[in-house]
Amino acid sequence: MMQGTGIVSWMGRLHAKDRHISRLVIFTVLWMLFMAITRFNRFYTVLNFQTMASQFPEFGIMSLGVMLCMISGGIDLSAVSIANFSSILMARVLLSLTTETGLLPIYAIPLVLVLAALVGAAWGIFNGILVSKFKIPPILATMGTGELVRGLCVAMTNGNAVSRFSRIYAQTITGRLFGLVPVQLVFFMVMVVLVWVLLSKTVFGTKLYMLGTSTTAAEYSGLKVDTLLIKTYMLSGLCAAIGGMIMLANYNSARADYGTVYTLQCILIVVLGGVSPNGGKGRIGGVVLAIILLRMLETGINRFPNISSYYILLIWGGVLISVMVLNHFTESSTTRMFKKALKVGRHKDSR
Numbered sequence: 001m002m003q004g005t006g007i008v009s010w011m012g013r014l015h016a017k018d019r020h021i022s023r024l025v026i027f028t029v030l031w032m033l034f035m036a037i038t039r040f041n042r043f044y045t046v047l048n049f050q051t052m053a054s055q056f057p058e059f060g061i062m063s064l065g066v067m068l069c070m071i072s073g074g075i076d077l078s079a080v081s082i083a084n085f086s087s088i089l090m091a092r093v094l095l096s097l098t099t100e101t102g103l104l105p106i107y108a109i110p111l112v113l114v115l116a117a118l119v120g121a122a123w124g125i126f127n128g129i130l131v132s133k134f135k136i137p138p139i140l141a142t143m144g145t146g147e148l149v150r151g152l153c154v155a156m157t158n159g160n161a162v163s164r165f166s167r168i169y170a171q172t173i174t175g176r177l178f179g180l181v182p183v184q185l186v187f188f189m190v191m192v193v194l195v196w197v198l199l200s201k202t203v204f205g206t207k208l209y210m211l212g213t214s215t216t217a218a219e220y221s222g223l224k225v226d227t228l229l230i231k232t233y234m235l236s237g238l239c240a241a242i243g244g245m246i247m248l249a250n251y252n253s254a255r256a257d258y259g260t261v262y263t264l265q266c267i268l269i270v271v272l273g274g275v276s277p278n279g280g281k282g283r284i285g286g287v288v289l290a291i292i293l294l295r296m297l298e299t300g301i302n303r304f305p306n307i308s309s310y311y312i313l314l315i316w317g318g319v320l321i322s323v324m325v326l327n328h329f330t331e332s333s334t335t336r337m338f339k340k341a342l343k344v345g346r347h348k349d350s351r
Contacts (some may be wrong), residue, residue, distance in 0.1 A: 019330060020274025022287040025214045031296060048299065050182060054174065056065075056295040058083075058186035058246040059262040060288075061270040064195050065124075065239030067287050068232050070270050071199075073212040073279030074131060074138030076236045078146035080262045082123045083150045083244035084254065086116040090169075090245065091254035098166040109169055116241045121224035122238020123149060128230030146263075153256035163253035173249030184246050191242065196284045198235075208232060212279025261313060268320045269294060277324070 028154075035043040042048070062079040069076040090112040097108045101265035123145065175183050199205035207228055211218040219225055243262075248254050273290035275282030301307055301315070 018147060020272075020286045021283070021289060024272070024286060024293055028293050028296070029299060031040065031300065035142065035296075035300050035303070039300070042303045043300060045324035050176070050180070052183040052295050052299050054182040054250070054336070055184075056291055057184040058243045058250060059132055059180075059259065059265050060188050060243075060269075060291040061191050061239050061246070062243040062262060063266045064191055064348060065236030065283070066266045067270045067273070067282060067284070068195070068199075068208070068239075069138065069142075069228065069236050069274045070277060070281050071208055071212045071279060072229060072232045073227070074232075075142060075267070075277075076127065076233065076240075076262060077139065077142040078123065079240040079243070080234065080259050081146040081149035081153065082120050082237055083247055083262075084153050084256055084258055085123070085246040085256070086120050086241040086244035087137075087155055087254040088162055088256070089119060090116050090248055091165055092156075094165035094169055096351070097161065098164075100285040102166050102168075102329060104168050108166075111173060112169070113245060116245055117238055120237040120239075120241020120244070121234050122237070124234040124240070125230055128233035131233065132226035137155075150256055151265050157256060161253040161255040167252065170249045170252040173246060184249070187242065187246060190287055191239065193285065194283060199284060204228075204231070209280055212281070214280075237325055257280075259293060261316075264313070264320070265294065268316050268323075271320060272323050305334045 030171065065079055066076050092111050094108060095117065097104055097250035127138075127142050127145050130136045130145070132137050134141075136144075172181055173187075175185060177183065199208070207218070207223055210221065211223065211225060211228055212271060215225060218228075243259075244254075247258055251258060269290045270282070270287060271277060272294070273282065275287065297315075298312060301312065302309060
């Protein structure tokens, strides 16, 4: 009984501290209970959880980049295209370095990883310049970049997949530490820690939240807004490239149209995780929970053969709209309560 009271008390404190995270925790627990009742033997297996842990890092890392842009008051719609561009370049280099026996030089994997990171960061800088220097709205700038990069991907590959390179790369990135933990999950965890440190322990994070809250106030505070935006989109491009590294390993090939659903998914994850589309608000904990919840939802739905996988996009779109409507009413309610408290305080002061 005391344990139950403790859990309720903990949930109450969590809800008071962050409503978005508390809602995600509740939804996740309810979904896990539902799957335990309906599909326990098909969902609760070590292999299933290992599969989920190897699948969500590719779009999860992209979501971290989109989160940074949204906190700044912008958005990045080019992440998937940049990921595919990076993976295509990697695949072409790996193909050129693959020997007749299917082996790779010892420097091949580090080389393509560095190449992808540089290319992703470069496209991110390009986005940042469009947004900061040319004052193009982020949604239009990144959409245009996304189409440009996608066109380059198609031109480079003629719309075909780049494959038949050494499997050593895929075996390295999709391996398991200690035979249990997927390497892709390690990539994701490292990126989560780095982004958390960046947002909560550095001056950059403080400036980013300030910029997202009010661009005008940030400028008057002496912040170099243009430089901050360029760095933010550069980091988003880097996250996209790392997502592309994992995609290349998971598919063992690269193509211009891989991961097309990830654009919507990344936006849904970030908004569901409590990041405000208007900027200035959001915690990485909520985004990580949203990533895990969406992967569990999709995997769980696939365990019901009567439900077509084509309904996934319908579900994601519905969830995104529902979350934004819920956030609107929640924020409106909070604003009304704040104004009421302020009014009462002023009334007391006048007395």
